[in-house]
Amino acid sequence: MNQAENLCSEHEHHATDIDGKRMTMPSTDQLFELAELFKMFSDSTRIRILCALFRQELCVASIAELLDMGQSAISHQLRLLRTAQLVKTRRAGKSIFYSLDDTHVELIFEMGLEHILEKEGHI
Amino acid sequence: MNQAENLCSEHEHHATDIDGKRMTMPSTDQLFELAELFKMFSDSTRIRILCALFRQELCVASIAELLDMGQSAISHQLRLLRTAQLVKTRRAGKSIFYSLDDTHVELIFEMGLEHILEKEGHI
DNA sequence: TGAACATATGAATGGTTGTTCATGTGTTCA
């Protein structure tokens, strides 16, 4: 029996400096915000919208047609993306064009795809 | 009135080559997988778990204590992270140690934090 | 101005999800 195995029973839980670690972690508030950001990427519809906007700005009807979904559903999701400051709008006549409002989104997506490809290789 | 404003009425929706764009987008399946990945980051508890694992491997009880949550709740979340191949396990006696199983997670988080900081600056 | 169009939004709904409680599985050691 080595020493590490015993620490749990002594309520130290194998961690030598839990309080110290907590201090170096991003604040709970920041991690909550981070979760909120990734929540925007956690839905297929929103991901497809953002991905479509990588290439060019698009109006709502274009996005709806591209994703083969109702205008209302798209509009609701765009509102969330707008609130998260991931997209911005520009009005042109009756249409409203949406475009990306963040330089990190593409990079984040790229690394997400790398993860997927890496894990697929292991199957 | 310029030409662009009219395209919506003609059901072209301002996009010159919608079909072409669809082909260059990642497949719907891939984007679904991508959403599933980001879904793992879309919860505060899971984010905090992963963040705690950046520094060192931890057993379940340590994580529960660190996050001030019940053991069962942590265990359920760890199961999801395991299924997503984001963490791996190592048994040591009665304890089971969890550690990160992906090199992209930290990079993705870093860019997420950059996004947050950038947007905070604009308020 | 008013009809047609593009988009936004509130309410309702079915599906999903995170936590808790109770219990099961696997390990250690006296």
Next chain:
DNA sequence: TGAACACATGAACAACCATTCATATGTTCA
């Protein structure tokens, strides 16, 4: 072996969420 410990897991419940339907807002143009 069996008690104590560490963790996993199934069921239940409440909270949340994405879509749809109906309708409202804002724009263009005849």
